[in-house]
Amino acid sequence: MTSGSKTTTRRREPAEFGGTGGKRHRPPLVVWVPALFISVALLLPPVYLAVRSLDGGFGEFAETVLDADTLLVLARSLLLALTVTLATICIAVPIAWLTVRTDLPFSRAWAVLAALPLVIPSYVGGFVLISALGPRGMLQGSLERFGVERLPEIYGFPGAALALTLFTYPYVLLTTRSSLKNLDPSLEEASRILGVGAWKTFFHVTLPNLRPGIVAGGLLVTLYTLSDFGVVSLLQYGTFSREIYIQYRSAFDRTPAAILGLMLVCLTIAILLVEGRSRGRAAYHRSSAGAARRHVTVRLGGWRWVAAGFCFGVVSLALLLPVGVLVFWLVRGLLGGESLNPLWTAALNSAYVSGLAALVAAACAIPVAVLAVRFRGRMSSAVEKLAYLGYALPGIALALALVFFGANYAPWAYQTTGLLVFAYVIHFLPQALGATRAGLLQVRPSVEEAARGLGKGPLGVLASVTAPLASPGIMAGAALVFLTTMKELPATLLLSPTGFETLATRVWSATGEAFFARAAAPALLLIVISAIPMYLLTIRDGTADEKKERGSE
């Protein structure tokens, strides 16, 4: 069934932005020129790392790369990334299915709540997990009367994997939910009509069709895990990003850190190549025009409450626990007479730069996604992959690359909001890209062709047909970039205009000096502000569905 639609679409592909004759395969100017600029920008950090890596000569380079410790770090990074990715899929796919397809009690509420842990900065989450679940943390304290003296160590691999899983599974949840909603119900119906059982249908029909969604979310999780510094450093697990930080912090010698960064870039390329193979050439838009119909709701029966319990467990650990601890810190501090500094400036600054980053990233993602989806080729896939490199790099490596570039080659931009937003966009473009790409995959090329046939130019088609139709994906991407930017720390510290403070820098500055009450207030505000786009996104998503359903009934 899917294969049929594949062939038809592929044959049509080159035409939609509409060259004629021999030029059919070339993308229009409005697509490839911006994409080219974006690629050049994306190349800045890796090029910087390569130059720095060879500072100490090839000898030092080879020595560092082949060092036994480096290989251990490589193994640890891979193990953590793999574990976290699998764990997030195991959590997110069931929740996605339960909230979209079943009569799970309060399913709308779970859909929103389960997505929200994404707004918790991982350095805050890590800190909170330690103080709550550490060997003698709050949980142990409340269990003491039952004779629990100590909980098992949370430090090291288990704690790092747990924390990263809890605060990144929403990436997979969001992408899987949207794939599930857009899945043509006729496929599953056909399977059931042919007498295939519900489980078998899920594993053989539904799951394979969800693959692009799961893989897109999983890729974000994998690369986030590789780049995250907060969790692995608080929980003491030596991955690439932690080693890179240690090198920068301790030795002020940027060469070894750059070499490790470059290795991380290579690792990312390897992961992207594997991912690219698994993605294949499938098309996921519907082959025919119909079918925005209601999916059959699966009745869970007695399992309803088990399912709700599962959702409750995940949400408690990933959302209620961190928020609860932050509120506890805040109240304790306020009762202790701690006065709070006003947060307006920091909050406005955070929202302002995050909003700009989200807008610019969404705008940049469109040409790259169009290129990747409609004009597949070596160049388009290279640009797309390039975008993911900046995402996997730890913020410190990216930020120093831009410090070097800015101070030496663009002093007019150095320490301006412009360069800061530029850094965010390079860093988080893949989040916008993934969602935009998914949105675009579901727009049928024939609609674009029709607009082209009616005399619209390529830019017109892009602006008035493609972008609006793909807008749910574009908006989702922008929302993701917004809330990731809200949390970002190293690039903000190093690249923002002098004197510019955000909620994230306030949290950082207060926790570093053990002012927990003062850290709790900006952290909570940060969570609240980021929750708004997240909430709108999941709610809007839900109502749109309902309208669609009502309309078709």
Added chain:
Amino acid sequence: MLLASCGQSSTESGGAGSSGDSGSTGSSGTEESTGAAASGGGSATGDDTLVIYSGRSAELVGPIIDTYIEESGVDVQVRYGDTAELAATLLEEGQNSPADIYFAQDAGALGAVSEEDLLTELPDSILSPVDERLVSEEGEWVGISGRARVVAYNTENLTEEDLPESILDFTDPEWDGRIGWAPTNGSFQAFVTALREIEGEDVAREWLEGVQANNPTVYEDNTTTLEAVAAGEVDVGFVNHYYLFRALEEQGEDFGARNYYPTGGDPGALVNVAGAGILNSSDNQEEAQAFLEYMVSEEAQQYFADETYEYPVIEGIETNEELVPLEEIDTPDIDLSNLDDLEGTLELLQGTNVL
């Protein structure tokens, strides 16, 4: 272009509000000069905006800088960040740095920056009031407040009598599984550098290996180490002295940890400094000097003694009564300028698998 102009407006609002308390007072004077700085691209232009890269947090030094702005009328812009990250930034920026002053949390970072010839020699007006053990030998940086290393211990499980005289004794097997430390932390590394300097490379290595054999729990920084000690996760932790006072203030007197100062000129009771130097690329040498003069003045030193519980670097300052006076601590006799060999320390830490 749009982005650049937005940058200016947010610089102003960000700068004025940087610590909240006196933000409004500074803002009228801030506006035009800040605008000039932003359109000048942040490069050190000839205007009188003083740019400080501060590795000390806004929570700690924001108020005293605000007081200075108020009293002097000079416009000061502070870039807060991590001490080491800002040092790396300064090294990347080189002569193009917009910074006039580097205010660091430890002497080692100042050493690394001055090693690259980025700092100027300070005049006597700044150096002479300060205890000469707390300034750099070449006069390229000055200590602004003192920070003592201590052993934080859990008060439920231990009393001071249970603790050994010297930090070197923590290699004893009786401490197996009871120690917390933060080897990635700058202050800890400065302490190890001091240990190498005072007792020699071999003793330092033996000590690291000995503690390592006692399976210490590794923490991220002083804060997390101290919290773990108070919670009883470990019995002792190697930290700086003032984190305790912060915790007492916020969490109350029943906070479960206290400070212990090893005796006998022990490296475990090293007094290090937070300090500052002036970048030689700065066009504001005079303003920068005036600022540092103020930071070592009685008024500023009294602030550090009262508000951050750190040690003043000049004589005649009344310290907080909860603070063990500097005279009563047996600090090792050491030239802090020699604490810049972080590279050697890092090698040792990696060689002993501590890092």
